[in-house]
Amino acid sequence: xxxxxxxxxxxxxxxxxxxxxxxxxxxxxxxxxxxxxxxxxxxxxxxxxxxxxxxxxxxxxxxxxxxxxxxxxxxxxxxxxxxxxxxxxxxxxxxxxxxxxxxxxxxxxxxxxxxxxxxxxxxxxxxxxxxxxxxxxxxxxxxxxxxxxxxxxxxxxxxxxxxxxxxxxxxxxxxxxxxxxxxxxxxxxxxxxxxxxxxxxxxxxxxxxxxxxxxxxxxxxxxxxxxxx
Amino acid sequence: xxxxxxxxxxxxxxxxxxxxxxxxxxxxxxxxxxxxxxxxxxxxxxxxxxxxxxxxxxxxxxxxxxxxxxxxxxxxxxxxxxxxxxxxxxxxxxxxxxxxxxxxxxxxxxxxxxxxxxxxxxxxxxxxxxxxxxxxxxxxxxxxxxxxxxxxxxxxxxxxxxxxxxxxxxxxxxxxxxxxxxxxxxxxxxxxxxxxxxxxxxxxxxxxxxxxxxxxxxxxxxxxxxxxxxxxxxxxxxxxxxxxxxxxxxxxxxxxxxxxxxxxxxxxxxxxxxxxxxxxxxxxxxxxxxxxxxxxxxxxxxxxxxxxxxxxxxxxxxxxxxxxxxxxxxxxxxxxxxxxxxxxxxxxxxxxxxxxxxxxxxxxxxxxxxxxxxxxxxxxxxxxxxxxxxxxxxxxxxxxxxxxxxxxxxxxxxxxxxxxxxxxxxxxxxxxxxxxxxxxxxxxxxxxxxxxxxxxxxxxxxxxxxxxxxxxxxxxxxxxxxxxxxxxxxxxxxxxxxxxxxxxxxxxxxxxxxxxxxxxxxxxxxxxxxxxxxxxxxxxxxxxxxxxxxxxxxxxxxxxxxxxxxxxxxxxxxxxxxxxxxxxxxxxxxxxxxxxxxxxxxxxxxxxxxxxxxxxxxxxxxxxxxxxxxxxxxxxxxxxxxxxxxxxxxxxxxxxxxxxxxxxxxxxxxxxxxxxxxxxxxxxxxxxxxxxxxxxxxxxxxxxxxxxxxxxxxxxxxxxxxxxxxxxxxxxxxxxxxxxxxxx
Numbered sequence: 001x002x003x004x005x006x007x008x009x010x011x012x013x014x015x016x017x018x019x020x021x022x023x024x025x026x027x028x029x030x031x032x033x034x035x036x037x038x039x040x041x042x043x044x045x046x047x048x049x050x051x052x053x054x055x056x057x058x059x060x061x062x063x064x065x066x067x068x069x070x071x072x073x074x075x076x077x078x079x080x081x082x083x084x085x086x087x088x089x090x091x092x093x094x095x096x097x098x099x100x101x102x103x104x105x106x107x108x109x110x111x112x113x114x115x116x117x118x119x120x121x122x123x124x125x126x127x128x129x130x131x132x133x134x135x136x137x138x139x140x141x142x143x144x145x146x147x148x149x150x151x152x153x154x155x156x157x158x159x160x161x162x163x164x165x166x167x168x169x170x171x172x173x174x175x176x177x178x179x180x181x182x183x184x185x186x187x188x189x190x191x192x193x194x195x196x197x198x199x200x201x202x203x204x205x206x207x208x209x210x211x212x213x214x215x216x217x218x219x220x221x222x223x224x225x226x227x228x229x
Numbered sequence: 230x231x232x233x234x235x236x237x238x239x240x241x242x243x244x245x246x247x248x249x250x251x252x253x254x255x256x257x258x259x260x261x262x263x264x265x266x267x268x269x270x271x272x273x274x275x276x277x278x279x280x281x282x283x284x285x286x287x288x289x290x291x292x293x294x295x296x297x298x299x300x301x302x303x304x305x306x307x308x309x310x311x312x313x314x315x316x317x318x319x320x321x322x323x324x325x326x327x328x329x330x331x332x333x334x335x336x337x338x339x340x341x342x343x344x345x346x347x348x349x350x351x352x353x354x355x356x357x358x359x360x361x362x363x364x365x366x367x368x369x370x371x372x373x374x375x376x377x378x379x380x381x382x383x384x385x386x387x388x389x390x391x392x393x394x395x396x397x398x399x400x401x402x403x404x405x406x407x408x409x410x411x412x413x414x415x416x417x418x419x420x421x422x423x424x425x426x427x428x429x430x431x432x433x434x435x436x437x438x439x440x441x442x443x444x445x446x447x448x449x450x451x452x453x454x455x456x457x458x459x460x461x462x463x464x465x466x467x468x469x470x471x472x473x474x475x476x477x478x479x480x481x482x483x484x485x486x487x488x489x490x491x492x493x494x495x496x497x498x499x500x501x502x503x504x505x506x507x508x509x510x511x512x513x514x515x516x517x518x519x520x521x522x523x524x525x526x527x528x529x530x531x532x533x534x535x536x537x538x539x540x541x542x543x544x545x546x547x548x549x550x551x552x553x554x555x556x557x558x559x560x561x562x563x564x565x566x567x568x569x570x571x572x573x574x575x576x577x578x579x580x581x582x583x584x585x586x587x588x589x590x591x592x593x594x595x596x597x598x599x600x601x602x603x604x605x606x607x608x609x610x611x612x613x614x615x616x617x618x619x620x621x622x623x624x625x626x627x628x629x630x631x632x633x634x635x636x637x638x639x640x641x642x643x644x645x646x647x648x649x650x651x652x653x654x655x656x657x658x659x660x661x662x663x664x665x666x667x668x669x670x671x672x673x674x675x676x677x678x679x680x681x682x683x684x685x686x687x688x689x690x691x692x693x694x695x696x697x698x699x700x701x702x703x704x705x706x707x708x709x710x711x712x713x714x715x716x717x718x719x720x721x722x723x724x725x726x727x728x729x730x731x732x733x734x735x736x737x738x739x740x741x742x743x744x745x746x747x748x749x750x751x752x753x754x755x756x757x758x759x760x761x762x763x764x765x766x767x768x769x770x771x772x773x774x775x776x777x778x779x780x781x782x783x784x785x786x787x788x789x790x791x792x793x794x795x796x797x798x799x800x801x802x803x804x805x806x807x808x809x810x811x812x813x814x815x816x817x818x819x820x821x822x823x824x825x826x827x828x829x830x831x832x833x834x835x836x837x838x839x840x841x842x843x844x845x846x847x848x849x850x851x852x853x854x855x856x857x858x859x860x861x862x863x864x865x866x867x868x869x870x871x872x873x874x875x876x877x878x879x880x881x882x883x884x885x886x887x888x889x890x891x892x893x894x895x896x897x898x899x900x901x902x903x904x905x906x907x908x909x910x911x912x913x914x915x916x917x918x919x920x921x922x923x924x925x926x927x928x929x930x931x932x933x934x935x936x937x938x939x940x941x942x943x944x945x946x947x948x949x950x951x952x953x954x955x956x957x958x959x960x961x962x963x964x965x966x967x968x969x970x971x972x973x
Contacts, residue, residue, distance in 0.1 A: 009483070009487055010398075010399075010487065012398070012486065012665060013399070013665060015666065016665070016666065016667040050399060051399075051483065051486070054397065054481070054482065054484075055483075110392050110393075110396055110659075110660045110662070111659050112396075112658075112659055112660070112661060112663055113659050139664050141664060143396075205667065206664050206665075206667045211670050211681070212667060213670070213672070
């Protein structure tokens, strides 16, 4: 599986994503600086977490208008796979590749902790290695992860099975206490209509071996290998 | 002495240097006389400003350096000790750990978010300026009493500032300590620590060299923020300190992130001769340190300094503490190549001058010389004071028999673990990204944080500790204990303690009793460092932490760093299973003086702190570490604040597995046994198979070890006290801070 990781100024989970992709695919991803004109032909483009352009405007807004992002959109329009983690998810909603918006956390505070996610749809290139309803543990670390969309959009996402992951408690229930940021319907990650684009706030790339406290994120990468190879 | 003028100096625009102006710059009459002697003439205003900041307490260590010299700073694994931007230690395989802790107390009280944020930014620059990639941040925070009207605001702002900066630059903040005490009501302490990793053959120093080499300014533009920040940090607070808000700098973590990447990219080439960050006293201290360190002069054209505001004067440029700036000496002819790197990262890059053979810092502005100061005497002949001090008489010992037993042991424990000084810090830690870089293998909340050296099986353990109430009651024992506690915390995760950085926070050194606290703490620290083979490699001193004549408790915060050569050996404080055997290492004497029990349950602060027997400390710690490294131990926790019972509760909460403890206190009253803070103790959790081996090994090493119970169930049962469920413990432990911080 050939991959590329886009690096914006102040992306800061780029290395974590590169390490995870290399470890799992066996190939080093292409590293694309935001000023690079072209992205080589790849199976997957990853938009990593961080604070692109300092997030001094709305999170992800500057990166969404960066020239390289146009190439990402072209890749996605051709049906190419794209993932956006954390700040990458924010970039994807800012470009319109995914619907909705990530607002400031309900607590108004940055939140970093391990959360439980329930796999809502395992019939996607990003979740097929999990079973449906499986509970996985993955960390979140963000200030603006409060997913919002209007009623019609939410209904469409729900009806079309486009919720990839939801925040749940230990027993798998979507409770208010288990929702770290106030996201509507406890949404942690969503996919595009064509199922080729995924955005999520939690960081699967940080939990891929036991030493990191668990390997709950491994299935995420394994899914893409299953789907693409 | 009649000041003479040099013909080159432009005097027209410089005001007369009156006594009042000199005083306003914080220079004493004696210091000004020395300034005149060094120059051989009267200074220009710019020069006066330069002398003022260079000789401020903050930059010159004039009250402290005499005593700091007594601290041990050498060991075979120390590559660079104090004197460089940060300390450097050898961790094998041509790798080095570079680390330092620094205070940002005064600005954080005035403007908590920016004060704390720029504290993090500054300490990161100290580390990456030496060629290291920062891999972890930590901090030591002290706030006033929770019921003080400012505490909530300050805690909230400081934590948000630390998170706001560290999270954005993408360096994990892996923990730290937070205390509350009324002595910090008017002067909070924000001590930030950063740890980085570098290759030993790629370590960069600040001493400039090479006559004619270009001197480069990179990073943010210079504005008027932070002018005289170092002078502010060298004075007491009074009622009008709020007016000093403009001297607090504003942080820009986005630019810092770019600066880290750009500098590390530049350092991967062979273009850099010397590099120094612009910290306190900005362009002044960085250029004086680089020039004097290399025995050369610098000639700057200040018109070339990138400026954020219009009409800035040389005085303002030299004294600005604008953040995210570096000064670099390049090899000749490499300017274009270097500039391309900074262009890529959208950072300013300006050749502002060159190295000269004059030994002077010569500044021109609009074609005129505005300052011409010999750097060697400015840096090396800075004032040094042997301030009068009185020996602090330690408080007398408080007998356990003179402290009442609690009505109910269970309620006493719940009250303690739910108190401001012992409750869960999750509310704070969750605001820090503790896992970015994906190498954090022990998260905040353990005895020490552990971060893997990327791409290796090695890991570095990090902790910050100090018990100010001990230092107040007995500075010597308190100084010892602060060092010993970091050593113990590193040991408890299985790491070999290697070296410390210190951040010495005290009141006004012009008061003999404050100086006595300082001298006492240093003496205790020195003894502990020597016996534990644990040198000081970097640090910082923050004095004048006083408001209207009331000083803080003496607070020598210690940042300890240890190495795990095999990170898979690491243990945490959480027992791994039910049925594990619990072993107490060390002797329990029931010392309740200066304890948290006395404070929280009795509302008293009395008595001497627990004595630290450094030989026992070393013996017990070396034993525990060896057992961890031999895979004989499932979990380990040191016993500190709150004593034995609190330590057990912390292990139960971490594992969510109960414990059944058989209490055997001999002659020690039960409450003293439970809550006494005797030192050099650990609790080990081991599998039944390893039990006897450990007891035999302990006996052989003459280490006191005693089986105290086993893990299992869902409650902590401590002798005859009523069992306390895991849920009850967690509820008490986790509720105080979120409740306190929720403003209705």
